[in-house]
Amino acid sequence: MTTVETAIGQNKTMVLNMGPQHPSTHGVLRVLLELDGENVVTADPDIGYLHTGIEKSCEHKTYSQAITLTDRMDYLNPLGNNLVYCLAVEKLLGLEVPKRAQYIRVMMVELQRISSHLVWLGTHALDMGAMSLMLYCFREREEILKIFERFAGQRMMTSYIRIGGLALEPPAGWRERVKSFVDMMPPRVEEYEELLTNNRIWQGRLKGVGYLPPETLIAMSTTGPGLRAAGVAFDNRKAFPYSSYEEFDFNVPTRTESDCYARYLVRVQEIRESLKIVRQAMDKITDQGPFKAEAPGIIPPEREKMKTEMEALIYHFKIFTEGFSPPPGEVYVAVESPRGELGCFIASDGSPKPLRVHFRSPSFVNLQALPLMIKGQLIADTVAAIGTIDIVLGDVDR
Amino acid sequence: MPELANANARAVVDRLRTWNPEAISQIVEHRGDTTIVVPHKLLRAAAKQCKEDPQLNFNLLSDATCVDRFPAEPRFELNYQLLSIPRSVRIGLRTYVAGQQPVADSLEPVWPGANWLEREIFDMFGIRFEGHSDLRRILLPDGFEGAPLRRDYPTEGPR
Numbered sequence: 331m332t333t334v335e336t337a338i339g340q341n342k343t344m345v346l347n348m349g350p351q352h353p354s355t356h357g358v359l360r361v362l363l364e365l366d367g368e369n370v371v372t373a374d375p376d377i378g379y380l381h382t383g384i385e386k387s388c389e390h391k392t393y394s395q396a397i398t399l400t401d402r403m404d405y406l407n408p409l410g411n412n413l414v415y416c417l418a419v420e421k422l423l424g425l426e427v428p429k430r431a432q433y434i435r436v437m438m439v440e441l442q443r444i445s446s447h448l449v450w451l452g453t454h455a456l457d458m459g460a461m462s463l464m465l466y467c468f469r470e471r472e473e474i475l476k477i478f479e480r481f482a483g484q485r486m487m488t489s490y491i492r493i494g495g496l497a498l499e500p501p502a503g504w505r506e507r508v509k510s511f512v513d514m515m516p517p518r519v520e521e522y523e524e525l526l527t528n529n530r531i532w533q534g535r536l537k538g539v540g541y542l543p544p545e546t547l548i549a550m551s552t553t554g555p556g557l558r559a560a561g562v563a564f565d566n567r568k569a570f571p572y573s574s575y576e577e578f579d580f581n582v583p584t585r586t587e588s589d590c591y592a593r594y595l596v597r598v599q600e601i602r603e604s605l606k607i608v609r610q611a612m613d614k615i616t617d618q619g620p621f622k623a624e625a626p627g628i629i630p631p632e633r634e635k636m637k638t639e640m641e642a643l644i645y646h647f648k649i650f651t652e653g654f655s656p657p658p659g660e661v662y663v664a665v666e667s668p669r670g671e672l673g674c675f676i677a678s679d680g681s682p683k684p685l686r687v688h689f690r691s692p693s694f695v696n697l698q699a700l701p702l703m704i705k706g707q708l709i710a711d712t713v714a715a716i717g718t719i720d721i722v723l724g725d726v727d728r
Numbered sequence: 729m730p731e732l733a734n735a736n737a738r739a740v741v742d743r744l745r746t747w748n749p750e751a752i753s754q755i756v757e758h759r760g761d762t763t764i765v766v767p768h769k770l771l772r773a774a775a776k777q778c779k780e781d782p783q784l785n786f787n788l789l790s791d792a793t794c795v796d797r798f799p800a801e802p803r804f805e806l807n808y809q810l811l812s813i814p815r816s817v818r819i820g821l822r823t824y825v826a827g828q829q830p831v832a833d834s835l836e837p838v839w840p841g842a843n844w845l846e847r848e849i850f851d852m853f854g855i856r857f858e859g860h861s862d863l864r865r866i867l868l869p870d871g872f873e874g875a876p877l878r879r880d881y882p883t884e885g886p887r
Contacts, residue, residue: 377866377867378865378866378867378868378869381867381868383876385852385877386876386877386881386883387883389879389883390883421759421760421761422759424759548787548788548813549787549839549840549841550840550841551788551789551790551839551841551842551845552841553788562813564813569813569816570816570818659756659758659759660756660758660761660763660795660807660820661758661759661761662761662790662791662807662809662818662820664790664809664818671790673790673791673809675791675793675807675809677795677805685795685797686793686794686795686796686877688791688793690790690791690793690809694844694848695841695844695845697844698841698843698844727867728867
């Protein structure tokens with residue numbers, strides 16, 4: 331952590347300590363701003379207030395136990411975190427997941443993407459002074475959380491995606507529920523756009539703010555909507571499809587202005603694209619079929635089988651006491667989270683607990699472009715820039 | 729498409745070998761991921777080549793992390809995940825670092841985005857990066873003692 335003394339630069343500048351309890355830092359981010367009048371000379375983000383040592387804890391849990399920890403990293407994208415971790419473990423095991431489970435996973439993470447973008451839109455509009463939008467966005471997000479509750483029994487920390495498939499069979503009546511949500515959403519998105527897109531104050535606060543050229547963004551390892559708003563159409567779902575994304579028809583929205591306004595437009599368009607994917611996934615998901623892979627010794631057996639089959643009982647006991655041991659080796663898996671590339675690196679040494687689990691969290695990596703983004707700009711623009719990077723501090727600090 | 733991924737990896741390996749025959753000390757393939765192990769001394773040069781060679785064009789550093797193989801020696805394993813956006817290719821780069829006073833060349837001069845990723849490794853594993861512009865702790869407080877992600881650091885913290 332930087333002390334204030336070390337950050338004081340040349341004469342005539344002052345140091346302003348923004349955060350860690352500043353409402354627009356969306357959590358506990360502290361930014362040390364060196365100011366010349368109202369202009370930012372240097373900015374030094376200070377993070378780690380929410381560090382909980384999830385990577386270390388993972389090393390002391392079996393592979394299946396660690397899933398619940400991943401929920402708690404990026405708390406606006408728990409299903410995405412589950413997905414990347416499970417994909418990595420499945421890759422280590424060489425495990426094939428049934429198509430039906432893959433489609434349900436896609437549907438769930440796309441709903442999660444919509445809910446994450448809704449929270450972003452609502453809170454960002456609130457930062458910019460447009461208060462009513464926050465209420466609308468949270469109203470719609472509530473519907474998504476209710477769907478999650480139906481599926482997983484939990485609204486936020488769902489742990490619904492498990493190694494080899496899903497935790498549970500989709501609940502009765504899920505189709506109607508999801509359908510009513512995707513039918514309701516498009517006019518609502520129109521409504522948000524009506525409130526903001528041509529709003530003069532909104533444009534005045536965002537246009538031309540936080541500009542960075544695409545080369546700089548790539549050099550700083552930025553991914554996600556921030557990069558796509560600079561005209562680079564990179565999306566892991568298209569470039570390196572996982573979980574059957576190659577079978578879905580959707581566009582990757584891009585803009586070229588690379589300012590806060592462009593990032594806003596990209597995210598709103600992404601909500602529409604995600605709705606498209608959810609619709610397609612609903613058509614693909616059959617009513618009957620497996621929701622987890624057939625892999626005794628890795629995936630817990632059915633409750634019924636345990637009462638009649640000796641092997642099932644033994645597997646159940648072994649999975650929950652000892653765990654399973656993937657062969658030694660390392661894998662890296664990347665998925666497209668609402669914030670950018672979410673990666674999971676796992677090293678196995680052949681024991682039931684991972685040797686090392688590392689999460690490449692998009693918020694952490696994207697945040698390092700902030701000082702470049704706000705250099706020379708006004709303090710008020712700092713708020714806009716932090717907002718459109720869309721950080722989740724749980725994801726930054728892990 | 730595993731065949732294609734391998735063909736891409738083969739092309740990368742061939743290209744690096746023509747640049748410097750000593751650049752690759754080992755190639756690790758696991759579950760379709762290819763990792764090129766480079767000698768400690770050639771890490772930055774090889775990374776620079778990966779980025780600047782127009783046929784390789786790894787323009788984005790996705791991830792950098794460390795694995796502690798304690799008590800084996802060399803103890804630390806640095807893993808870099810390279811991504812080429814225009815070519816849609818990923819490859820891993822790895823080098824080994826000895827356990828006594830671990831130090832490695834920083835890749836920040838090649839990809840500025842390595843800055844925080846290397847700070848995190850420094851913070852968690854205590855590996856120093858030569859040529860890093862701002863090597864400070866990042867997630868843990870300044871006064872923290874020890875490197876908590878090392879395998880010999882107890883999960884419950886020091887007693």
